[in-house]
Amino acid sequence: MSGAVVRLWDAVAVQHAPPGRGRTASGRIPTWSQEYVRRHGNWCRRTDTRGTDRVAHRYARALDSRWPHPILGDSLADEVVGKIDYDFEALGVQTSVVCQAALRAKMLDDRVRAFVKRHPDAVVVDLGAGLDDRMQRVGPPPTVDWYNVDLAGVTALRDKLLPPSPQAHSVAVSLADEH
Ligand SMILES: C[S@@+](CC[C@H](N)C(=O)[O-])C[C@H]1O[C@@H](n2cnc3c(N)ncnc32)[C@H](O)[C@@H]1O
DSSP states (O other): OOSOEEEEOTTTSOOOOOTTOOOOTTOOOOGGGGTEEEETTEEEEOOOTTSHHHHHHHHHHHHHHHSSSOSSOOHHHHHHHTTSOSOGGGGOOOHHHHHHHHHHHHHHHHHHHHHHHHOTTOEEEEETOTTOOHHHHHOOOTTOEEEEEEOHHHHHHHHHHSOOOTTEEEEEOOTTSOO
């Protein structure tokens, strides 16, 4: 890989601790910390092994695209949701979550779009890409290489569900492993 690199940790470092949650008065790590980990200064929820995290994000973006005035307008997200046999409604994704997911995605998209415009030789590495179709939303110049990194089962699913592109590459690896 060569050129400028932008790494997206949005995938796994997104959620702040819920309001009112912090260290206990005794300084001990509270029990909720078993559900949350600290990354890059943010508290984020540990990835749910049932995979609800990645589908919830995608579903939130799909719901946004169904609004008459969407924030992100990712119609591909909705198309992909339609291909997944999963009870999305049971997730109970609230409007505030849809707004949060769509706004965060839009903010990151805008930054990446501006970056690749300035650096058409860039290499984008989306860590914990899940089923996100950020590359399709950003529409980078054809000279940009885009790597979507995630666990093997997830990259296999992405390769089935998302349209192929010569500039997109799936990398099946656990970021927790030592390399
Ligand atoms: C909250 S989801 C976000 C997915 C995507 N970025 C999005 O916004 O829709 C977190 C992603 O990180 C991936 N992930 C979690 N632990 C990982 C690890 N150790 N190595 C690689 N990917 C991991 C999960 O499989 C999941 O796809």
